[in-house]
Amino acid sequence: MFRLSEGFVIETRDLRKLYGPHLALDDVDIQIPRGAVGILGPNGAGKSTFFKCLLGLITTTSGEGSVLGFNIKTQGDMIRSRIGYMPEYDSLDPDLNAIDQVRYAGELLGMNPAAAMQRAHEVLEYVGLKDQRYRKIESFSTGMKQATKLACAIVHDPEILICDEPTNGLDQRSRDFMLKTLRRTVDEGGGTVLMSSHVMDDVQEVCDRVVLIHKGNIVVNRPISDLADQIEKEVEAVIWGGASKMEEALQADGLKVRRMGRVMRVTLQDENTIDRVISIAAKAEVQIRELREYEPDLEDIFLLIMDKLGARVKGASELMTSKHTGGGRNA
Ligand SMILES: Nc1ncnc2c1ncn2[C@@H]1O[C@H](COP(=O)(O)OP(=O)(O)OP(=O)(O)O)[C@@H](O)[C@H]1O
Ligand SMILES: [Mg+2]
Incomplete structure (x- = not known):
C-alpha cells in the first residue's frame, strides 16, 4: 500500500x-x-x-x-x-x-x-x-x-x-x-x-x-525563496535613444535580450556580458543611462517559466493581476 x-x-x-x-x-x-x-x-x-x-x-x-x-x-x-x-x-x-x-x-x-x-x-x-x-x-x-x-x-x-x-x-x-x-x-x-x-x-x-x-x-x-534560481540572471540596461538599434546590435552579437521600451534585459552569459553590453552600446552610438543586475519579481519569474513551457500566454493580465507589474512585457 x-x-x-x-x-x-x-x-x-x-x-x-x-x-x-x-x-x-x-x-x-x-x-x-x-x-x-x-x-x-x-x-x-x-x-x-x-x-x-x-x-x-x-x-x-x-x-x-x-x-x-x-x-x-x-x-x-x-x-x-x-x-x-x-x-x-x-x-x-x-x-x-x-x-x-x-x-x-x-x-x-x-x-x-x-x-x-x-x-x-x-x-x-x-x-x-x-x-x-x-x-x-x-x-x-x-x-x-x-x-x-x-x-x-x-x-x-x-x-x-x-x-x-x-x-x-x-x-x-x-x-x-x-x-x-x-x-x-x-x-x-x-x-x-x-x-x-x-x-x-x-x-x-x-x-x-x-x-x-x-x-x-x-x-x-x-x-x-528558491524560485529565482529557476531562471537565468539578467542585466538591465536603460537606453537613451536608439533602443531598436541597440536591441538589434545585442542580438547580432549573440546576446539574448528582452526589450520593454527603453529597457533591455540581457541574459548574463558569463562575467564578460556586462562589458559586451557596454561596448556594443558604444559601437552602436547609443547611450546607456543605467546598468544594473535585474532582480526579477515573482510575476516575471512566473511568466518566464510559462514562456519556457510554451504556454500561450499573451501577457500578465491573462494569467493574473499584479500590484507591481513594473512595465508590461509588450510595452
Ligand atoms: N466536471 C468536469 N467535466 C469535464 N471537464 C472538467 C470538469 N471539471 C473540470 N474539467 C476540465 O478539466 C480541466 C481542469 O479543470 P479545473 O477546474 O481543475 O482547472 P482550474 O485550474 O481549477 O481552473 P480555474 O482557474 O478556471 O478554476 C479543465 O480543462 C476543465 O475544463
Ligand atoms: Mg478552479
Missing part, C-alpha cells in the same frame, strides 16, 4: 484524472510539506481537480495519493474530517444566517451541536463577521460570503486548510483581510494551508512554497 513519506502531509504518485477523454491531471507526483503552499496556474490548469482528488470528492482515474496518512481513494471521510475545504463555487445557503450556516457545516463534519455552535461563534469572529453573524447570507457582499466560506472550512479546527481561489471577486480591502487571515491561520495554527490562485501577489503574501500547475502537470514545486 502507498505510504506517506516522512516529513510530508500530502503525497501523490502518478495521480491521473480524466473527465471523459479530457486529461485534467497528468500523472501527478507531488510531495507537500507543512506550511503555506500556493497552487498557481492559468484557467483550466487542474487546480480545482487536484484539490477535489485530495479530498476524495471525485474518483481518480489511476494513481495513488495520501493525505495525513489517509488514502484518497478509500478514506475520503477521514480526510474530510481533518481538512477544511473552501470551494471555489458558492457553497452557501442564502436563506440561512451566518451562524446557522457555520454551525451546520460543523455538524456535517461530525461535531456535536453544542460544540459546533460554540465554534461557529468563534470562527465568525475570527473571519471578521462577529456583528453580521445573525444576518441572512443573501444580504452578504462577496467578501462577506468568502469569509463565511472560510469560517465553515475552519469550524472543526482542521490540520490542513484547502482554499480554492479564496480572493476571487474580492475588492482590495476584503482581499487584504482574507490573505491576512490565511497567513494568521498558518502562523498561529502551525498547520498547512493550500491556496490556489491566478494571482502571483496573493501567493507571495501568504505562502512559503509555490506549486505551479500547467495543463495537469506540476512544473514547479519549491520554496518561493
Whole structure:
C-alpha cells in the first residue's frame, strides 16, 4: 500500500484524472510539506481537480495519493474530517444566517451541536463577521460570503486548510483581510494551508512554497525563496535613444535580450556580458543611462517559466493581476 513519506502531509504518485477523454491531471507526483503552499496556474490548469482528488470528492482515474496518512481513494471521510475545504463555487445557503450556516457545516463534519455552535461563534469572529453573524447570507457582499466560506472550512479546527481561489471577486480591502487571515491561520495554527490562485501577489503574501500547475502537470514545486534560481540572471540596461538599434546590435552579437521600451534585459552569459553590453552600446552610438543586475519579481519569474513551457500566454493580465507589474512585457 502507498505510504506517506516522512516529513510530508500530502503525497501523490502518478495521480491521473480524466473527465471523459479530457486529461485534467497528468500523472501527478507531488510531495507537500507543512506550511503555506500556493497552487498557481492559468484557467483550466487542474487546480480545482487536484484539490477535489485530495479530498476524495471525485474518483481518480489511476494513481495513488495520501493525505495525513489517509488514502484518497478509500478514506475520503477521514480526510474530510481533518481538512477544511473552501470551494471555489458558492457553497452557501442564502436563506440561512451566518451562524446557522457555520454551525451546520460543523455538524456535517461530525461535531456535536453544542460544540459546533460554540465554534461557529468563534470562527465568525475570527473571519471578521462577529456583528453580521445573525444576518441572512443573501444580504452578504462577496467578501462577506468568502469569509463565511472560510469560517465553515475552519469550524472543526482542521490540520490542513484547502482554499480554492479564496480572493476571487474580492475588492482590495476584503482581499487584504482574507490573505491576512490565511497567513494568521498558518502562523498561529502551525498547520498547512493550500491556496490556489491566478494571482502571483496573493501567493507571495501568504505562502512559503509555490506549486505551479500547467495543463495537469506540476512544473514547479519549491520554496518561493528558491524560485529565482529557476531562471537565468539578467542585466538591465536603460537606453537613451536608439533602443531598436541597440536591441538589434545585442542580438547580432549573440546576446539574448528582452526589450520593454527603453529597457533591455540581457541574459548574463558569463562575467564578460556586462562589458559586451557596454561596448556594443558604444559601437552602436547609443547611450546607456543605467546598468544594473535585474532582480526579477515573482510575476516575471512566473511568466518566464510559462514562456519556457510554451504556454500561450499573451501577457500578465491573462494569467493574473499584479500590484507591481513594473512595465508590461509588450510595452
Ligand atoms: N466536471 C468536469 N467535466 C469535464 N471537464 C472538467 C470538469 N471539471 C473540470 N474539467 C476540465 O478539466 C480541466 C481542469 O479543470 P479545473 O477546474 O481543475 O482547472 P482550474 O485550474 O481549477 O481552473 P480555474 O482557474 O478556471 O478554476 C479543465 O480543462 C476543465 O475544463
Ligand atoms: Mg478552479
